[in-house]
Amino acid sequence: MASQFGAASSSPSIQSWTYHVFLSFRGEDTRNTFTGHLHGLRRGEDISSALLKAIEESKISVIVISENYASSKWCLEELVKIMQCKESKQQIVCPIFYKVDPSDVRKKTGSFDQALAQHDDLEKVEQWKRALTKAGNLSGWPFSQERMNLNSLVKLLKRFHNKYQTLHI
Numbered sequence: 001m002a003s004q005f006g007a008a009s010s011s012p013s014i015q016s017w018t019y020h021v022f023l024s025f026r027g028e029d030t031r032n033t034f035t036g037h038l039h040g041l042r043r044g045e046d047i048s049s050a051l052l053k054a055i056e057e058s059k060i061s062v063i064v065i066s067e068n069y070a071s072s073k074w075c076l077e078e079l080v081k082i083m084q085c086k087e088s089k090q091q092i093v094c095p096i097f098y099k100v101d102p103s104d105v106r107k108k109t110g111s112f113d114q115a116l117a118q119h120d121d122l123e124k125v126e127q128w129k130r131a132l133t134k135a136g137n138l139s140g141w142p143f144s145q146e147r148m149n150l151n152s153l154v155k156l157l158k159r160f161h162n163k164y165q166t167l168h169i
Contacts, residue, residue: 018057024078025064026071055081061091063135065105066098070115076128083131095140106136 055061061082069075085091097105104110108129119125 017059019054020059022055022058022061022082023064024055024061024075024082026066026069026075051078052081056085056089058085059092061085061093063093063095063140064098065095065100065135067100067111068115069100070108070112070128070132071118073119073124076124076131079131079135080127083134086134093135093138095135095138097140097142099144100142102136102140102142104136105132108132 055078063079063082069079082091082093086093095102095105100111104112108116112132116125116129119128
């Protein structure tokens with residue numbers, strides 16, 4: 001999901017962003033807590049190249065890494081794209097570790113190891129593992145509360161804003 005804004009620049013050396021924030025999350029883990037309050041793709045809607053393009057056009061990506069995140073190949077594809085944009089476009093990436101230990105993400109242990117073992121394409125799995133390691137190594141916010149609601153998300157994003165001074169919440 002991306003929040004849109006117009007920040008075109010006349011200077012070719014400055015990145016022009018179409019969106020403020022792209023939010024990557026596993027719906028089944030977070031839809032009934034806080035991401036259900038946000039607008040974006042509707043449940044069952046196709047994820048396509050347009051979604052990957054939205055990642056490229058976003059200034060910031062917030063990755064809500066939850067227990068079943070790695071069981072979704074689309075979440076993993078988003079993660080790979082986000083990490084590529086972090087490197088190539090200097091996109092700001094903010095991981096939220098929602099009821100998971102960042103070391104499990106980094107080391108691909110627990111539910112992450114189990115989920116990756118279920119995927120067939122070994123080349124893709126290696127790509128996803130690298131992206132998970134990179135995301136797990138980023139400074140982010142562990143969030144272990146049973147119920148994360150919209151107010152909790154706003155507080156977390158305000159902390160993120162204070163760190164980067166880039167969001168208008």
